[in-house]
Amino acid sequence: MLTALTDKSTIEEKEFFVKWDRAYHMCMQALKGSVFEHLSSGLQKTEIAKELYKAVGERYQKSSKFKVGNLMSELKSMKYDSVGGVRDFIMKMVHIQTKSASHDITLPNKFIVHHALNSLPIEFTQIKTTYNDVNEVWSVNDLISKCVFEKEKLKKEKSESALLTTNSKPYYQKNFKKPKNAPKQDNKGHGNG
Incomplete structure (x- = not known):
């Protein structure tokens, strides 16, 4: 446990405290930067990591329950539509x-x-x-x-x-025989000659 500095603190204790304080602040910045904004917004400002962990943990529990509800709703509503x-x-x-x-x-x-x-x-x-x-x-x-x-x-x-x-002909086309000397038809069904 880190003790507060006093007038009687040694140089080693003061140097250790400065290093610890710097590392602690860097850790807090990393912690705050790694928490999603929607979980950290509205939290009480604190400089104590343990309190921040606890507050984020409580917020995450509420978010987790909501997420599980969404997952179950998504699963329940899934139907295969033959598209994919x-x-x-x-x-x-x-x-x-x-x-x-x-x-x-x-x-x-x-x-x-x-x-x-x-x-x-x-x-x-x-x-x-x-x-x-x-x-x-x-x-x-x-x-x-x-x-x-x-x-x-x-x-x-x-x-x-x-x-x-697509390859089969309708019944009326199968049984219809063209006369041998009938004129050729264009695309519109009219005779050429």
Whole structure:
């Protein structure tokens, strides 16, 4: 414990106090500079590090509870919209799970898998049915690989369907035979001759 200087303090004690005082002020400046502004605004001004730590700690507890509430709301409202990748969607859920764990809120992987499955659109019904039918618990990585595979399969089916649609002729064009000596038609459907 540092004692106050007196008239009877030795030169060594005075030099030590000057060095300690300088180091303490530098430490306080570093501490104040490292605390987020929204946590430190409105705090009572103090030059005692222990009091500043305590005040910031109390403020952080309130901020932490608010942040956890926001994380839970974000997780609860997540729905996959088929715009981005399904892997990224599930990884965002895992990211929220990790952030929540840093606030002492544990979300088991089983919960993340169930929530992710419930957040997927109707196109992923086959995966949901498979999950409900099997007697094994999927890990998050299992879910990601199965969903990515299903997404790729859906893309392939969609492109094949589009290809079939664009390459097929309507029924009336398939059964219509042109006479051999009929004039050629221009783009507007009028004869050239």
